Structure formats: C-alpha cells, structure tokens
Ligand code: ATP
Ligand code: ATP
Ligand code: MG
C-alpha cells in the first residue's frame with residue numbers, strides 16, 4: 498500500500514496555476530449555448546427568432562444578477578449573454594476559472610429549471626450546456642465598445658436571418674436563399690423585406706433588433722408589460738431592449754457601470 502504520509506500538500510498544490518484576472522478592470526464573462534443550432538432545431542424554435550427562448554435566456558440572466566451582486570450589467574442576444582462585473586470586484590479573489598464556472602453553471606441550471614415555465618408544452622429533450630470565457634477590459638470606453646460590438650452583431654445577424662427565413666418560408670431552398678443574399682448591403686436587405694414581404698425592418702420587435710440589457714434600477718418605475726402592469730422597485734433587476742451603441746444610454750444611466 499501507498500504511504501500517504503509522504504504526500505506533500507504544498508507540492509501537489511504547486512501544480513495549480515494562478516489564473517487571476519487583472520485587478521481593477523471590468524471583467525466580462527460571456528456564455529454561449531453549445532451547439533444551439535442543433536438545440537434550437539430539436540426543440541423547434543421559431544425562426545428566425547423564438548421569443549420564448551429569448552425570454553428564457555433573459556430570465557436566467559436576471560437570476561444571475563440576483564445571485565451575483567458584483568455583476569452590474571448584462572447584455573444578451575441569441576444563445577449568448579455577456580455579464581459585466583464591477584471593476585473593483587473581488588469575487589472568488591478574481592480567479593477566472595471559478596468566476597466563469599460559477600456563473601456558467603448557475604445560468605445553465607436555471608435554464609433547465611425554468612424551461613417548463615417558458616415552454617409548458619415542450620419537453621426538454623436533452624441537457625443543454627453553455628461555454629464561458631472571461632475577458633478584462635481596462636477602460637470604460639473599451640468596455641462600451643465591447644458592448645456595442647455585441648449589439649452590432651445582433652443587428653447584422655438579425656437582419657440577415659430575417660431575410661433568410663422569409664426567403665425560405667416563401668419557397669426558396671436554404672442554398673438559394675444564401676446565394677440570393679450573398680454580398681447584399683443593409684439597405685438592399687431592408688428593401689427586400691419591404692418590397693417582397695411588406696416588412697418594415699424598423700417595426701420588428703425591439704427584443705429581436707436590440708437584444709436585451711439587464712441591470713438594477715436606480716429608482717422605482719412603472720412597468721407596462723402587455724396586460725400586466727405594475728411597479729418595479731429601486732434596486733430590482735430589470736430587462737430592457739435599449740440602444741447601447743449610442744452613448745446617450747450610458748450618459749443617462751451613469752450608475753450602472755461607474
Ligand atoms: P457553438 O457551440 O459554436 O456556439 P451554435 O450552434 O450554438 O454553435 P451559434 O453561433 O452560437 O452556434 O448560434 C446559435 C444558434 O442558435 C443560432 O444560429 C440559431 O440557429 C439558434 N438560436 C439561438 N437562439 C435562438 C432563438 N431565440 N430563436 C431561434 N434560433 C435560435
Ligand atoms: P464552497 O462554495 O467554498 O465550495 P461549500 O459549502 O460547497 O463552499 P465545500 O468545502 O465544497 O464547501 O464542502 C461541501 C459541503 O457540502 C460539505 O462540507 C458538506 O457539508 C456538504 N456535502 C456535500 N456533499 C454531501 C453529501 N453527499 N452528503 C452530505 N453533505 C454533503
Ligand atoms: Mg460557442
């Protein structure tokens with residue numbers, strides 16, 4: 498048998514590498530659904546945008562902000578969410594693997610737990626998973642550029658996908674639709690939607706065009722949510738579909754990231 502008295506914990510521990518995130522920088526943890534192209538097929542998500550699936554993602558993000566006080570803002574689109582920690586955060590002593598795994602697994606288990614609320618008539622057919630990564634942004638402006646980049650991506654993908662799925666639904670094959678859209682500019686895509694399908698891109702729901710922003714409210718507000726209206730209290734976590742590319746949003750909400 499092995500002499501366990503010879504095991505030296507300090508020696509064993511010395512193989513663990515330091516993975517601390519740079520101090521006093523904004524840490525962004527971005528999670529993304531693994532193989533959600535397949536997941537959305539198997540679970541028959543509406544194309545190009547399944548609103549319930551987006552609302553489930555948003556609800557999980559709200560739960561994450563309620564769980565982790567140091568996360569001050571989150572932005573989500575499609576199967577991804579970016580979580581921004583305040584720059585002074587000492588969560589898990591800034592060890593990246595702990596921060597990433599704790600946020601990602603909390604998000605994932607919430608997704609599974611809440612599935613039935615958002616899809617009461619759809620069985621969850623297999624366990625979804627998300628991957629996660631952390632990136633440090635050293636200045637406020639670079640952080641805002643990061644968030645703007647994700648929203649630009651949302652816009653470009655949504656516009657492409659809206660055209661693509663309208664063409665497919667009108668009888669073209671996926672390959673034909675792809676070829677048809679190859680090289681088209683924003684304006685041409687908007688014209689296609691409007692001329693051929695009578696869709697004004699700018700009148701599509703904000704949640705599709707802008708993605709979703711999640712943050713704590715600075716003061717109480719009245720909320721109008723379809724038939725339900727009520728009040729949200731100061732400090733409560735809210736979801737909005739605002740333009741975060743324009744700096745006026747950040748000027749109007751200086752409390753979020755400062
Ligand atoms: P990877 O594992 O590399 O992330 P992926 O299949 O998840 O692969 P993504 O680039 O993350 O690829 O794209 C996510 C895909 O999930 C989208 O292309 C889309 O097909 C699907 N999807 C995600 N959310 C929705 C939604 N709300 N409605 C419809 N489809 C969605
Ligand atoms: P941390 O978040 O720092 O890991 P923790 O509460 O999870 O905090 P651990 O050192 O990981 O602390 O210890 C896990 C604790 O969970 C154990 O101390 C024990 O109380 C409890 N626990 C885990 N598995 C079992 C089990 N199978 N039966 C009974 N208790 C368990
Ligand atoms: Mg991925």
Ligand code: MG
Pocket residue numbers: 529530531532533534576
């Ligand atoms: Mg994905």
Ligand code: MG
Pocket residue numbers: 529530575576577
């Ligand atoms: Mg994705």
Ligand code: MG
Pocket residue numbers: none
């Ligand atoms: Mg533990």
